[in-house]
Amino acid sequence: MKKYFKLYPRYLAMAVKSKLIYRADWFVGLIGLIASNAATFTALYLATLPVQKLGNWGFMNIMFLYGFLLIPMGIDHTLTDKLWNYGGGLINEGELDRILMKPLNPLFQMCAEFFQEGGLGEIILGTIFMAVSGPSLNLDMSFNVVFPIVVGALVSPLIYFAIKLFTMSFAFYQKRSISLMSGIYNMKEFGKYPISIYNNGSGFGALVYNLLLFILPFGLVGYLPLAAQMFPGEDIPFLWFSIPANSYLIMGIIAAVALVQFAFAYLFFTISIRHYSSSGS
Amino acid sequence: MRKNPFRKYRGFFKGEFLNLLAFRFEILIWALQGFLNIGVMVFLWLAIYKENGGASINGFTYLQMITYLVMSALTSQWVTNGVSFHEVGRDISQGNIAVSLTKPVSYRGKSFFSTLGGMVGNFILFFLPAFLVAEAIFTFGLGLPFPQWSNLLLYLVAGLAGVVISDSFDFLLAQLGFVTNSLFGIMLIKNAIFSFLSGGLIPFTFFPAWAQSFLSYLPFSGLASTPVNILLGRYDLVSSFIYLGVAVGWAIALYLASVFANRQMIKHVESAGG
Numbered sequence: 001m002k003k004y005f006k007l008y009p010r011y012l013a014m015a016v017k018s019k020l021i022y023r024a025d026w027f028v029g030l031i032g033l034i035a036s037n038a039a040t041f042t043a044l045y046l047a048t049l050p051v052q053k054l055g056n057w058g059f060m061n062i063m064f065l066y067g068f069l070l071i072p073m074g075i076d077h078t079l080t081d082k083l084w085n086y087g088g089g090l091i092n093e094g095e096l097d098r099i100l101m102k103p104l105n106p107l108f109q110m111c112a113e114f115f116q117e118g119g120l121g122e123i124i125l126g127t128i129f130m131a132v133s134g135p136s137l138n139l140d141m142s143f144n145v146v147f148p149i150v151v152g153a154l155v156s157p158l159i160y161f162a163i164k165l166f167t168m169s170f171a172f173y174q175k176r177s178i179s180l181m182s183g184i185y186n187m188k189e190f191g192k193y194p195i196s197i198y199n200n201g202s203g204f205g206a207l208v209y210n211l212l213l214f215i216l217p218f219g220l221v222g223y224l225p226l227a228a229q230m231f232p233g234e235d236i237p238f239l240w241f242s243i244p245a246n247s248y249l250i251m252g253i254i255a256a257v258a259l260v261q262f263a264f265a266y267l268f269f270t271i272s273i274r275h276y277s278s279s280g281s
Numbered sequence: 282m283r284k285n286p287f288r289k290y291r292g293f294f295k296g297e298f299l300n301l302l303a304f305r306f307e308i309l310i311w312a313l314q315g316f317l318n319i320g321v322m323v324f325l326w327l328a329i330y331k332e333n334g335g336a337s338i339n340g341f342t343y344l345q346m347i348t349y350l351v352m353s354a355l356t357s358q359w360v361t362n363g364v365s366f367h368e369v370g371r372d373i374s375q376g377n378i379a380v381s382l383t384k385p386v387s388y389r390g391k392s393f394f395s396t397l398g399g400m401v402g403n404f405i406l407f408f409l410p411a412f413l414v415a416e417a418i419f420t421f422g423l424g425l426p427f428p429q430w431s432n433l434l435l436y437l438v439a440g441l442a443g444v445v446i447s448d449s450f451d452f453l454l455a456q457l458g459f460v461t462n463s464l465f466g467i468m469l470i471k472n473a474i475f476s477f478l479s480g481g482l483i484p485f486t487f488f489p490a491w492a493q494s495f496l497s498y499l500p501f502s503g504l505a506s507t508p509v510n511i512l513l514g515r516y517d518l519v520s521s522f523i524y525l526g527v528a529v530g531w532a533i534a535l536y537l538a539s540v541f542a543n544r545q546m547i548k549h550v551e552s553a554g555g
Contacts, residue, residue: 022463025461032463036473039474048329050338052332182314186317186318197328
């Protein structure tokens with residue numbers, strides 16, 4: 001285990017350097033994810049402009065949520081994006097032979113060898129959104145609120161990672177899994193809005209809401225911790241009951257769901273990778 | 282007897298069409314993802330209209346808004362799914378372009394007819410069934426009027442202009458393959474600009490007044506706003522023809538620009554003779 005902590009910075013430094021060879025590529029990649037998030041967000045701004053709020057959530061709250069969410073999403077993008085290439089057919093091209101030869105965990109190598117600079121763009125944009133909207137929100141910044149939120153935000157990239165890893169692993173059976181990967185992963189769009197909008201009183205809405213908390217827990221990442229911070233004292237609907245707006249409780253839920261999801265995904269990955277047989281190239 | 286000049290391009294048309302048939306299940310999964318976003322929009326707009334007490338906003342009632350978004354998602358399935366960006370971009374950044382230039386066909390013509398082949402496949406396999414199901418739901422389930430036949434016809438013309446606009450833009454942007462290998466980044470930027478400025482994410486009437494005055498005259502409007510507004514009968518006959526004229530004008534201008542870029546590109550290519 002100690003070995004990995006020592007190797008990871010070296011792998012990462014190598015990945016960053018190999019990306020920095022082409023400065024123009026670096027810049028284009030950085031702008032790419034900023035542009036697509038800016039377009040989605042501006043459309044959201046124009047849509048909510050006539051009404052200014054969605055339930056409790058004023059426009060500034062929505063902006064803060066969007067910015068907050070971009071940070072765990074960007075961390076995951078930056079560090080684990082090579083999985084897309086493995087799902088997109090890299091497994092058949094003999095890339096895995098090289099990895100399985102080395103006495104290191106294959107997943108570690110698959111992720112550490114690549115650095116996606118576009119994720120940094122998301123982190124930058126997220127920080128800007130939070131800096132713009134934060135001051136007008138009158139947020140509770142006491143240690144007992146901020147600390148669990150930060151811990152939750154550092155754990156929650158695992159949620160995105162787990163979903164990518166689980167869906168990518170189907171490529172060991174079907175050669176390519178990128179369409180499944182992107183289909184499931186793009187459900188993250190649901191989490192970019194306060195997920196209370198799904199819980200609109202209909203049975204179907206309640207189902208979507210709870211799916212976003214447990215099965216595809218994109219709503220867990222941003223909505224739950226921020227709802228507790230922005231609206232203290234208001235209970236949050238949760239399954240068939242509701243939970244108090246307690247930041248430590250929510251941190252626990254995020255950590256539990258993220259770790260369970262990751263454990264499942266990793267288990268599936270280790271089972272699936274045994275199906276791999278080299279093409280002999 | 283003169284030979285038909287399009288004859289030699291028929292193979293590219295057919296090739297891309299068959300390619301689409303071969304990968305129909307994979308493409309279907311990609312196409313279904315467009316509908317995930319519709320799912321988000323249904324909830325988001327429901328929440329917005331609830332805040333407003335259900336009154337219409339900027340000329341759209343809730344149902345009209347959902348119709349608009351569904352139709353613009355369906356339109357993009359056949360209008361903005363050209364192959365020029367990926368094929369030309371890959372050819373340029375991997376150097377296959379030199380081989381392509383040895384063939385006795387126009388390189389631009391080849392990529393354009395491939396796009397048309399894919400477009401016909403997308404139209405028949407995905408757009409038409411989905412459009413009929415959507416219209417059945419809107420007409421019989423929700424009681425909205427079925428589009429008039431004249432509007433359907435104008436929609437097809439506007440959509441075809443949109444195909445040319447989108448494909449010519451793709452070809453022009455693919456030239457950036459000469460300066461960067463990050464075609465994925467370019468694609469993200471392109472998609473962001475296309476979907477936002479075409480009115481595909483949100484209708485033009487939600488934009489501030491100063492932007493509305495010129496957005497309809499930009500080439501991007503031909504990709505979603507113009508065809509969908511015509512289809513839904515939101516433009517009267519005169520403005521239909523004005524915006525249709527704008528789209529066709531841009532289509533011609535951008536196609537000529539892409540032909541010019543093709544010539545410049547050929548001068549730019551240096552082959553090592555390997």
